[in-house]
Amino acid sequence: MGIFTEAQAKDILTKVVTMSKADECTAQLTGQIQGNVRFALNNVSTAGLTDDTDLQVQVAYGKRVGIATINQFDDASLERVVRRAEELAKLAPENPEFMPAVDKQVYKTSPTFSEATAAITPVYRAKVAAASITACKAQNLIAAGFLEDGQSFVAFANSKGNFGYQRSTVLDYTCTVRTQDGRGSGWVGTDTQDATRFKVEDDIQIAMRKASASSEARALEPGKYTVILEPMAAAGLIGFMFNFFGAREADEGRSFLSKAGGGNKIGQQVFGPQVNFYTDPWDPIAPSLPWDEDGVPRKRMDLVKDGKVVALDYSRYWAQKQGKAPVGQMGNILMTGGTKSTAELVRSTQRGVLVTRTWYIRMVDPQTVLLTGLTRDGTFYIENGQIKYPIKNFRFNESPVIMLNNVEELGKPVRVPPDEVSMNIMVPPMKLRDFTFTSLSDAV
Numbered sequence: 245m246g247i248f249t250e251a252q253a254k255d256i257l258t259k260v261v262t263m264s265k266a267d268e269c270t271a272q273l274t275g276q277i278q279g280n281v282r283f284a285l286n287n288v289s290t291a292g293l294t295d296d297t298d299l300q301v302q303v304a305y306g307k308r309v310g311i312a313t314i315n316q317f318d319d320a321s322l323e324r325v326v327r328r329a330e331e332l333a334k335l336a337p338e339n340p341e342f343m344p345a346v347d348k349q350v351y352k353t354s355p356t357f358s359e360a361t362a363a364i365t366p367v368y369r370a371k372v373a374a375a376s377i378t379a380c381k382a383q384n385l386i387a388a389g390f391l392e393d394g395q396s397f398v399a400f401a402n403s404k405g406n407f408g409y410q411r412s413t414v415l416d417y418t419c420t421v422r423t424q425d426g427r428g429s430g431w432v433g434t435d436t437q438d439a440t441r442f443k444v445e446d447d448i449q450i451a452m453r454k455a456s457a458s459s460e461a462r463a464l465e466p467g468k469y470t471v472i473l474e475p476m477a478a479a480g481l482i483g484f485m486f487n488f489f490g491a492r493e494a495d496e497g498r499s500f501l502s503k504a505g506g507g508n509k510i511g512q513q514v515f516g517p518q519v520n521f522y523t524d525p526w527d528p529i530a531p532s533l534p535w536d537e538d539g540v541p542r543k544r545m546d547l548v549k550d551g552k553v554v555a556l557d558y559s560r561y562w563a564q565k566q567g568k569a570p571v572g573q574m575g576n577i578l579m580t581g582g583t584k585s586t587a588e589l590v591r592s593t594q595r596g597v598l599v600t601r602t603w604y605i606r607m608v609d610p611q612t613v614l615l616t617g618l619t620r621d622g623t624f625y626i627e628n629g630q631i632k633y634p635i636k637n638f639r640f641n642e643s644p645v646i647m648l649n650n651v652e653e654l655g656k657p658v659r660v661p662p663d664e665v666s667m668n669i670m671v672p673p674m675k676l677r678d679f680t681f682t683s684l685s686d687a688v
Contacts, residue, residue: 246277246295246396250409253399256299256317261403263326266303266333270345270402270539273299278394281369286377286387291369301329307342308333343560345402349541351534353410354525358438361413362395369393375444376419385455387448389419393439400539408535413437416661419448420621421455422688428461428634429688430454431601431621433476435661435668437531454600454622458634463684464625466638470596470652471679472589472626477619479660479671480602481644485613486577489547491556495566500613500645501553508556515551515648522546523574530659530668532575542572551648574667581654581672589655589675591629597679598624598631602640614643618685637688638681650677 248256253273260271275297282290302311303326310333314325372391380387393416399409418433430451434442473481485500494501494508501509524544525532535541538560546554555571563570590598605617619637626632655673662669 246275246297247411248273248275248297248397248399250399253397253409254401254407256322257399257401257407259319260299260301260322260326261401263323264301264303264330264403266305266330268304268345268403269326270302270400271299272398272400273297274396274398276394276396278392279364279366279369280390280392281373282390283373283377284388286381288370288373288377291366293366299325301325303329303333304342304344305330305333307338307340308336309339309342310334310336341561343538343564345404346406346539348405349408349535349539351408351410351541352526354531354534355528356410356412356437356531356533357395358413358440361393361415361437361439364393364415364439372417372444376448379445379448380421380452383452383456384424385452386422386424387419387451388422389417391415391417398533402539406539408539410533412533413439415439415442417442417444417447418661419451421448421451423455423459425459427688428455428457428459429621430456430458431476433661435659436529457624457631458622458688461623461634461636461688462625464597464635466681466683468678468680470593470675470677472586472593472596472598472673472675473602474586474598474600474673475658475671476660477599477602478674479669480605480617480663481615481642481647482579482671483577483663483669484605484607484615485644488610488613489557489574491558491566491568492562494556495562498610500611501556502611509553510556512553513551514553514645515548516651517551518651518654519548519551519648520546520580521548522578522580523576524578525575527576527578527670530576530578530670532668536572536575540570540572542575545571545574547574547577576668577670579657579671581657581674584653584655584673586655586673589653589673590626590631592653593626593629593675596626596675597635597638597681598626608641612643613645614641616641616682618687620687637685639683639685640680641682642680647676647679650679651675652677
């Protein structure tokens with residue numbers, strides 16, 4: 245019962261909206277089927293399949309809002325959840341920031357669905373695990389990984405005649421490979437809506453090479469270095485930064501995008517001139533739903549252009565308060581770059597550090613987005629365009645704002661598993677100067 249057709253979803257939602265006696269009603273159906281397989285120590289440990297469908301009903305009397313949910317869809321259950329939402333609304337205090345349901349909209353479907361991913365079976369998942377494990381066993385390495393795939397749908401309708409329906413798919417694979425003595429570690433991750441873009445045989449080789457190459461790591465003195473951040477390493481910091489791209493936080497002085505004396509930094513040069521970010525629901529590699537959580541249509545929109553901030557994320561309430569036209573809040577984060585691979589960036593580096601992954605990232609100062617975290621799963625010293633030897637991991641203290649003012653070169657953007665943000669993200673490998681490592685870490 246996890247996936248309803250558009251007709252099935254519309255029938256249920258129409259019933260719900262018609263049943264409501266409130267001033268307005270918005271109903272949303274979501275469903276998903278998710279499968280997974282987990283392996284560790286070169287053995288499959290768990291596998292599973294979940295199937296879930298939920299209905300959420302939100303009603304309003306004036307500015308009093310009530311929300312109720314249910315996962316039964318017969319007429320009596322639908323009636324019950326509507327009445328429950330209405331009861332709660334009558335008990336609720338007025339919400340001073342209440343925004344009424346959006347009027348009827350037209351949505352352009354985005355490419356979030358792949359038949360190949362929706363067709364994944366337990367046999368497919370077992371083959372991915374087997375390919376990962378078999379390759380590692382052949383080289384006396386140890387694999388631990390997780391494959392999760394899923395298909396889902398979302399549909400909503402409101403009492404103003406608005407309706408939306410869309411299906412999505414996702415495949416997320418991560419694998420950590422260790423040497424037998426635990427002194428070498430390599431990692432790889434793939435995130436895509438289209439399973440035809442995933443080749444486990446290629447991915448596992450990346451993790452294996454890094455695990456073997458990262459043994460016998462040497463200590464390098466902490467300090468400022470030219471670094472090459474692989475896409476996943478860069479995404480950890482950039483994703484964190486975009487949690488602070490809200491217009492309200494900036495206008496209220498709570499963000500690195502707050503301007504001295506009030507207001508925000510739209511139009512100001514905040515990053516280096518090579519830096520460009522945009523959001524686009526119809527991107528073929530990292531698409532998003534064509535509407536945001538309020539049902540406002542999204543559009544392709546520049547966020548940072550040649551280092552200047554050109555747009556921030558406005559909620560409907562804050563857009564109205566500030567006299568702005570409402571625009572759907574961003575559903576993905578896409579960074580432009582060049583054409584070079586990570587290996588090509590390494591070849592152009594005289595002396596520096598290659599970072600595979602950043603993790604355990606925590607905030608130090610929200611006004612500058614100063615972050616602290618650790619490198620992990622393969623950190624290497626570069627000299628004269630070659631990887632010379634593995635080095636021990638570092639703790640870093642760095643702001644992505646400062647980092648993106650120290651760009652020397654950007655490579656080809658790729659989609660990476662979302663970490664610090666709950667949306668699709670594409671970033672390039674990047675070569676940066678003066679990246680700050682503060683201490684060594686013995687963890688691999």
